[in-house]
Amino acid sequence: MSTTLSASTPSLLAAARDAAGHQHYPQGALYMVATPIGNLADIGLRALQVLSLVDTVACEDTRHTATLLQSYGLHKPLLALHEHNEAEAAQAVVLRLQAGERIAYVSDAGTPGVSDPGARLVAAVAAAGLRSLPIPGASSITALLSVAGHSGWDGRFVFTGFLSPKAAERQREVRQIAADARACVLLEAPHRIDALARDLATLGPRTLTVGRELTKQFEEIASLPAQDLPAWLQAGTHRTRGEFVLMVHPLVPGAADAEAMDPAALRTLDLLLAELPLKTAVRLCADITGQPRNALYDAALARRQNGAAEN
Structure with a gap:
C-alpha cells in the first residue's frame, strides 16, 4: 500500500x-x-x-x-x-x-x-x-477500462478474471477469447504473467492493454499488439513484478481477415496508408500483393480504428 x-x-x-x-x-x-x-x-x-x-x-x-x-x-x-x-x-x-x-x-x-x-x-x-x-470502492478492472481507449469499443466486455494455472486449460481459454469479438478483461499474478503472455501472444496483432501495479507508485499502463507482450515484459526486469490486469480489445470489422492475411501484405498496406488515402492505398496494395481488395479494405479500416495507420 x-x-x-x-x-x-x-x-x-x-x-x-x-x-x-x-x-x-x-x-x-x-x-x-x-x-x-x-x-x-x-x-x-x-x-x-x-x-x-x-x-x-x-x-x-x-x-x-x-x-x-x-x-x-x-x-x-x-x-x-x-x-x-x-x-x-x-x-x-x-x-x-x-x-x-x-x-x-x-x-x-x-x-x-x-x-x-x-x-x-x-x-x-x-x-x-x-x-x-x-x-463499493477502487477497482483495477474499471480503472484499466477507463484508460484503454478503443475507438471501436461500445463499452461491453467480458470479465474472465484469472485463467487456469494449467497450461492446456489456459490455452483452451485463450482460444475462446480469440473467437469472441467482445473485449475481455483478465487478471494475473506476477509469478504466472510470463506463461499468460506467451499464450496471449497467439492472438497476434489484436490490441491488448496491460495495467501493472495500478494505483501504486510504479504504476505502468501500455497498449500493444498481443504478440508483443512477451517482449514488453522482458524489456525491464521490473515488469514481471506486481499485480496485472489486462484488456484484450474487441475485434473490429475486418480484423479476422487481417490476422489471416500475409504479414508482408499487411506491412505493405501500413506503408501505403501512411502516405495515401485509404481507397488508393487499398487499390495499390491489392495490385502489388495480389491479396483480395475487399479483405484489404476491411483490414485497412480495422487498422485505422486501432490506430495502426492514419491517412
Whole structure:
C-alpha cells in the first residue's frame, strides 16, 4: 500500500462521519467493503464509516487487514475468512449476524467476492435469510477500462478474471477469447504473467492493454499488439513484478481477415496508408500483393480504428 495518511487520519474519519454518518446501517447485516488496490487514499468515506461502525471485520488476511485499519486509525476485532476456510468461517459469521452484530468483510485489495473470497460467504448469509450490503470502492478492472481507449469499443466486455494455472486449460481459454469479438478483461499474478503472455501472444496483432501495479507508485499502463507482450515484459526486469490486469480489445470489422492475411501484405498496406488515402492505398496494395481488395479494405479500416495507420 502507498501513501501515508497518519497525519490526516482524524480529519478523514471526521469527514467520513459527516458524509456518511447520517445513513442507515442495519444491524444483523454483512457489509462487503471494497478496499484500496494499492493507494490508501482511494478508500471511500462510506467504507471508512462502515469499518468504524461494525462490531467485527472478517477478512482474507488478518495481518494485512490489521495494518490497513491502523493506517486509518481504526482497531477492530478480526475474523479470518479466506479461500481455505470460507465455508466454515461463513457459518461463524452467520451466527454473529443472527445475534445482531454488524460485520464487514474485506479481501486483501479491491472488491471481495470478485476474483477474491467472499462469494460463498454471501451465499451462506442469503441462505440464512440475512442481508449483504455492498460498499463499493477502487477497482483495477474499471480503472484499466477507463484508460484503454478503443475507438471501436461500445463499452461491453467480458470479465474472465484469472485463467487456469494449467497450461492446456489456459490455452483452451485463450482460444475462446480469440473467437469472441467482445473485449475481455483478465487478471494475473506476477509469478504466472510470463506463461499468460506467451499464450496471449497467439492472438497476434489484436490490441491488448496491460495495467501493472495500478494505483501504486510504479504504476505502468501500455497498449500493444498481443504478440508483443512477451517482449514488453522482458524489456525491464521490473515488469514481471506486481499485480496485472489486462484488456484484450474487441475485434473490429475486418480484423479476422487481417490476422489471416500475409504479414508482408499487411506491412505493405501500413506503408501505403501512411502516405495515401485509404481507397488508393487499398487499390495499390491489392495490385502489388495480389491479396483480395475487399479483405484489404476491411483490414485497412480495422487498422485505422486501432490506430495502426492514419491517412
